[in-house]
Amino acid sequence: MSDKSGLIIGEKPVLSMDVVDGKVRLVWKTSLLTRTLDHTIDKCVGCSLCLPCPWEAITLGPVQETASGKIDGAPLVNVDPDLCTFCGLCDSSCVFGAFDATYEGENAISTYNRIEGTHEIDEEKCAPCLLCEKVCPTGSLDAEVKVDHKKDLVKYSGDEFASGTIKIDEDKCSYCGLCEILCPEAIKIFWSESAEPPDFKPAVGIRVDEDHCDYCGLCESICPDDAIKVECKESSARTIEPPKITGQLTHMDETCVKCGLCAKVCPYDALKVTKPFSGEVRIKKLEKCDPTGCNNCFNICPVKAIYPTGTADKIAILDDHCIYCGACEHSCPYDVLEVHREGYHVKELEQAREWEKARRQFFEAVIGNEPPPSGLFEREISVKPIQRARVQASAKKEWDSADGERENAMKVAQKLKDLLKKNSRVHLQFERGRTDKVIEQIRNSQEDSQEK
Structure with missing residues (x-):
C-alpha cells in the first residue's frame, strides 16, 4: 500500500555495506530515496575529526598498528550501518575528503556548510617555480614552468670564451628549480624523493659544471633566494637577453588539506593559506617517548608536521602547518601527545540553509566544546495557594433493589x-x-x- 507520493506505508529502509574500489560503501534505500556514504580507505589517516558523531556510529580502527607498519590497508575508522543516519556530518568535518555522502547520486556536501581552510594563488606574484609542487605533502599542486633556454639568450659574435667564478650558497637555496631549467648543461640539482622536516628542502644538493658555464649571470638574475653569485672576469663578444619565466600553477582543492607549507616556503609570497583548525599539540609524557624505536607519529602525520630532533627534546611539532587532526595522538601507544583544537574555519554556503546552525554545534564538538544549553534555565517560581470551596462528601448510597434483585444477585454470586x-x-x-x-x-x- 502506498500514498500519492509513491511512499510505501510501513516500508523499512534496506541497509547494505560493501567494499567497492577501495571504498567502504554504506547504502540506505527506500522506494523514494537512496542515500550513500562512501569511506575511502586510502584517504583516511585515523584522526579524530569524525568521532564526535552524535549517533556514535563511528569508532577508531587499528591506528597504532597501521602507523607502526604491523597492518596495511585496514580501515582506520569503522562505521556501524545500524547506527548511521547518513546525515553527512562526518563528510562535513573530514578535511581529507575520506567521506562522501550522496543523496540520489548527488553529492550532499554542496548543500552543507563544512570545515575547510582556504588556498589562494596570487598569479601576479607567482613566477612560477617548482618549489611548492616539490614540498606539498598531498601532491595537490602541479607547476608547469617554462624558462627560456640559456643557449637561446646568450649569443656570441665569434668564438665562445669566458672565464670567471660562480658560487651557490646552499643554505640560502630553496631549490626552486629555475636555474636548472634555464641551464641544464651547467647546473644539476639532486632532487630528493620527498621534502622532510624541519626545513622541507626538496633536494640534497646542487652542483655547477664549470666546464659548461660561461658565467653569463642569468642564473643569478632569476634566483629568488639571492643564493647564486656570478663573476665574469672576461669573455668574447656576446649579447645576453634576460630570461622570461612563464607557466601556470594548478591547485587541486579536492586533495589539499590547507596545511600552509607551500605558503611558508614560497620565495615570492604568492600563496595565502588559511588552515582548517587552530590549536596546539602538547607533549605531556616526554619521558615515555622513544623516537628511535617508535615512529608512529612520524609515519601517520599527513603533513609531516612532527619530526625527531635527535636531542633531549626528542620530538618537535611544527605549528606553522600542523592542522591538528589528531592522528598523531591516536597513533601513540604511550599517550605522549595531546591535540587541542581551539578554533575552526567554515566554508559557508552561497545560500543560507536552515540546518547550518545545527551543524555548527557539531563543529563545536569537534574542537571539544560542550553543546550549548537547551534553553531551559533553573528558576524559582512562587505560586500563591488557591482557596477552593470544600465539598462535603455525599452519604453512601445503598444498592437500590427492586423485587428482591439484590438478594437474588447475592445468591447467584455465592453459588x-x-x-x-x-x-x-x-x-x-x-x-x-x-x-x-x-x-x-x-x-x-x-x-x-x-x-x-
Whole structure:
C-alpha cells in the first residue's frame, strides 16, 4: 500500500555495506530515496575529526598498528550501518575528503556548510617555480614552468670564451628549480624523493659544471633566494637577453588539506593559506617517548608536521602547518601527545540553509566544546495557594433493589463462588472468559439441587 507520493506505508529502509574500489560503501534505500556514504580507505589517516558523531556510529580502527607498519590497508575508522543516519556530518568535518555522502547520486556536501581552510594563488606574484609542487605533502599542486633556454639568450659574435667564478650558497637555496631549467648543461640539482622536516628542502644538493658555464649571470638574475653569485672576469663578444619565466600553477582543492607549507616556503609570497583548525599539540609524557624505536607519529602525520630532533627534546611539532587532526595522538601507544583544537574555519554556503546552525554545534564538538544549553534555565517560581470551596462528601448510597434483585444477585454470586471451588473445569472456563459455559454449569447445578 502506498500514498500519492509513491511512499510505501510501513516500508523499512534496506541497509547494505560493501567494499567497492577501495571504498567502504554504506547504502540506505527506500522506494523514494537512496542515500550513500562512501569511506575511502586510502584517504583516511585515523584522526579524530569524525568521532564526535552524535549517533556514535563511528569508532577508531587499528591506528597504532597501521602507523607502526604491523597492518596495511585496514580501515582506520569503522562505521556501524545500524547506527548511521547518513546525515553527512562526518563528510562535513573530514578535511581529507575520506567521506562522501550522496543523496540520489548527488553529492550532499554542496548543500552543507563544512570545515575547510582556504588556498589562494596570487598569479601576479607567482613566477612560477617548482618549489611548492616539490614540498606539498598531498601532491595537490602541479607547476608547469617554462624558462627560456640559456643557449637561446646568450649569443656570441665569434668564438665562445669566458672565464670567471660562480658560487651557490646552499643554505640560502630553496631549490626552486629555475636555474636548472634555464641551464641544464651547467647546473644539476639532486632532487630528493620527498621534502622532510624541519626545513622541507626538496633536494640534497646542487652542483655547477664549470666546464659548461660561461658565467653569463642569468642564473643569478632569476634566483629568488639571492643564493647564486656570478663573476665574469672576461669573455668574447656576446649579447645576453634576460630570461622570461612563464607557466601556470594548478591547485587541486579536492586533495589539499590547507596545511600552509607551500605558503611558508614560497620565495615570492604568492600563496595565502588559511588552515582548517587552530590549536596546539602538547607533549605531556616526554619521558615515555622513544623516537628511535617508535615512529608512529612520524609515519601517520599527513603533513609531516612532527619530526625527531635527535636531542633531549626528542620530538618537535611544527605549528606553522600542523592542522591538528589528531592522528598523531591516536597513533601513540604511550599517550605522549595531546591535540587541542581551539578554533575552526567554515566554508559557508552561497545560500543560507536552515540546518547550518545545527551543524555548527557539531563543529563545536569537534574542537571539544560542550553543546550549548537547551534553553531551559533553573528558576524559582512562587505560586500563591488557591482557596477552593470544600465539598462535603455525599452519604453512601445503598444498592437500590427492586423485587428482591439484590438478594437474588447475592445468591447467584455465592453459588458461583462455591461452584468455582468445587469444579476446576468451571474455574478454567471462567478465567478464559467463556461465560456461556459457566452460565450453563450454574443452571445445571440449580436443576440438580431442585431435583434433590
